[in-house]
Amino acid sequence: GAVVSQHPSRVICKSGTSVKIECRSLDFQATTMFWYRQFPKQSLMLMATSNEGSKATYEQGVEKDKFLINHASLTLSTLTVTSAHPEDSSFYICSARGAGMADTQYFGPGTRLTVL
Amino acid sequence: DAKTTQPPSMDCAEGRAANLPCNHSTISGNEYVYWYRQIHSQGPQYIIHGLKNNETNEMASLIITEDRKSSTLILPHATLRDTAVYYCIAYFNNAGNMLTFGGGTRLMVKP
Numbered sequence: 001g002a003v004v005s006q007h008p009s010r011v012i013c014k015s016g017t018s019v020k021i022e023c024r025s026l027d028f029q030a031t032t033m034f035w036y037r038q039f040p041k042q043s044l045m046l047m048a049t050s051n052e053g054s055k056a057t058y059e060q061g062v063e064k065d066k067f068l069i070n071h072a073s074l075t076l077s078t079l080t081v082t083s084a085h086p087e088d089s090s091f092y093i094c095s096a097r098g099a100g101m102a103d104t105q106y107f108g109p110g111t112r113l114t115v116l
Numbered sequence: 117d118a119k120t121t122q123p124p125s126m127d128c129a130e131g132r133a134a135n136l137p138c139n140h141s142t143i144s145g146n147e148y149v150y151w152y153r154q155i156h157s158q159g160p161q162y163i164i165h166g167l168k169n170n171e172t173n174e175m176a177s178l179i180i181t182e183d184r185k186s187s188t189l190i191l192p193h194a195t196l197r198d199t200a201v202y203y204c205i206a207y208f209n210n211a212g213n214m215l216t217f218g219g220g221t222r223l224m225v226k227p
Binding site: 036103106107 | 154158159161162203209214215216218
């Protein structure tokens with residue numbers, strides 16, 4: 001199956017700093033990438049959808065100025081959590097979907113963010 | 117996308133078949149049934165999907181009822197590594213849509 005990677009796998013940062021998470025599709029071109037967030041014992045919640053070369057579409061309640069998403073190429077999307085606070089601590093997961101793959105979404109392994 | 121209903125948890129003995137049910141009574145004609153699973157602290161893993169016909173791959177089989185209102189994911193010989201949360205999602209897979217996750221079924225495979 002298609003492979004999606006994320007980096008870093010876990011990050012610890014101080015409150016007020018910014019953190020960038022990378023999501024890469026390794027063996028296919030991802031026309032659309034998605035960012036999800038998952039709090040402990042909860043299901044995945046979609047944060048935003050991004051298409052290559054265009055601005056991301058954010059779900060209701062997700063601050064676009066706080067969670068900056070860039071999808072500059074067909075294999076890379078980045079999520080930057082700006083001015084992180086402890087309540088932003090969560091498991092962030094990206095997924096990717098490419099044309100010609102029956103539109104199946106493939107997920108990355110996730111990034112565990114801890115804000116102190 | 118249509119709402120799906122799954123039991124919150126199930127147990128299965130190692131080596132036996134695990135049959136995970138899913139109700140999707142409001143599914144529309146162009147929505148597929150997708151199954152993913154999430155092992156603890158990992159991203160979801162795609163398992164299988166289908167529209168009307170039963171499907172089988174190296175991981176599992178998917179049985180969809182004729183009226184498409186329910187389906188069953190079958191893991192033929194469950195192992196301890198199959199312990200995970202299994203998500204059933206009704207999804208119209210065109211460019212503008214995205215997967216929406218419900219609560220899933222927590223499958224515990226026991227020795």
